[in-house]
Amino acid sequence: MRSWSADNEGFWVLDAPALSLLDSVLRLNSNPVVPLPLRGVVNRVYGVGSDRILRLSPLDPDWHRDSRNEVAVASLVARAVLRTPALLAWAGPEHGLPVLATLYERVPGSDVIRLGLNPARLAAVYYQVGRDLARLHQVELTASERATLECPTPEDLDSTIASVVTADLVPPGTAQLLIDWGHHLATPVADLPASRLTHQDVHEGNLLIRPDGSYAALIDWGGAGLGDPARDFVSMDAMGLEPALAGYVAGGEIGDEDFRRRIMVGQLTLALADALIRPAPVELRFPLGRLMGLLAFWASAGSSWNGTRPPELLNHL
Numbered sequence: 001m002r003s004w005s006a007d008n009e010g011f012w013v014l015d016a017p018a019l020s021l022l023d024s025v026l027r028l029n030s031n032p033v034v035p036l037p038l039r040g041v042v043n044r045v046y047g048v049g050s051d052r053i054l055r056l057s058p059l060d061p062d063w064h065r066d067s068r069n070e071v072a073v074a075s076l077v078a079r080a081v082l083r084t085p086a087l088l089a090w091a092g093p094e095h096g097l098p099v100l101a102t103l104y105e106r107v108p109g110s111d112v113i114r115l116g117l118n119p120a121r122l123a124a125v126y127y128q129v130g131r132d133l134a135r136l137h138q139v140e141l142t143a144s145e146r147a148t149l150e151c152p153t154p155e156d157l158d159s160t161i162a163s164v165v166t167a168d169l170v171p172p173g174t175a176q177l178l179i180d181w182g183h184h185l186a187t188p189v190a191d192l193p194a195s196r197l198t199h200q201d202v203h204e205g206n207l208l209i210r211p212d213g214s215y216a217a218l219i220d221w222g223g224a225g226l227g228d229p230a231r232d233f234v235s236m237d238a239m240g241l242e243p244a245l246a247g248y249v250a251g252g253e254i255g256d257e258d259f260r261r262r263i264m265v266g267q268l269t270l271a272l273a274d275a276l277i278r279p280a281p282v283e284l285r286f287p288l289g290r291l292m293g294l295l296a297f298w299a300s301a302g303s304s305w306n307g308t309r310p311p312e313l314l315n316h317l
Contacts, residue, residue: 004098010058011044012099022054025091026103042066042222047106052088057100064092066222067100069150073224076149076197080139082132083107083217109208109216119239121213126240128215129207130247137196137229137253150225152200154234155269157182164272178272181310185265195226203235230259234266238290238297257307264308267294 005013012018019033031049042063046054057067074087085104092100161182165175200223208216233241241263245255271291298309
């Protein structure tokens with residue numbers, strides 16, 4: 001078996017032989033393959049001509065899972081008729097490649113982080129994201145289709161709070177507030193809904209925006225699977241929650257207090273988990289950014305979110 005060159009991050013170096021192989025397997029028609037700034041943690045992203053996107057996993061086979069999952073869910077996601085690039089072709093080691101390669105249609109646009117939208121434009125984008133999530137969660141799955149989907153395990157808030165306390169990141173009084181808050185959020189107010197088809201990673205880096213500021217597409221389905229629909233609101237910027245939920249409800253789904261609690265369990269868990277990572281990876285530029293975003297959100301959130309606030313704060317509302 002041929003030994004392929006890797007860069008210092010473990011990705012396939014696209015020299016002339018590598019490009020020739022990709023061209024023959026994926027029928028790129030000798031179009032130029034150009035690196036794009038949309039570099040994910042798991043994939044390298046390239047433009048192929050003007051109308052296609054090529055995503056390549058690292059050479060390490062342990063990283064191929066997300067790409068295979070994207071391929072597996074593509075036909076199911078297509079049923080939702082939401083805004084996401086169509087999967088055109090894929091290939092992997094079984095086709096002679098050293099990586100998992102997926103070829104998508106190209107949707108013109110940039111992600112929210114790079115574009116820097118004003119609050120009004122951002123709210124309009126999140127409203128449309130909420131409408132698309134409603135469409136996604138309404139996809140009906142057969143028993144055999146459900147059996148093929150992954151069921152990602154959500155992060156545990158209690159254990160994350162315990163780690164924050166053990167690491168002495170908060171003083172004793174605040175530690176007890178966090179513990180009480182976790183217990184408050186975990187109080188069941190309704191049975192969990194049936195698992196739905198979910199994206200699981202709806203955040204600013206996975207939302208494409210057109211040059212005019214309108215919503216173009218939701219990308220990167222590597223973590224998709226069966227789960228609580230509230231999970232699709234966990235990774236998004238907290239300031240996008242209200243318009244996203246408004247769009248979700250307008251799309252025929254429920255966004256009640258129980259749903260908001262489950263969102264906040266995930267939001268708080270991720271915010272605290274970010275603060276625990278030492279040293280912070282390159283992609284986590286601001287370890288306390290998510291936590292500060294939550295504080296800003298609660299400063300302006302309406303009464304419909306009161307059930308997610310710390311119990312001590314609720315006593316003063």
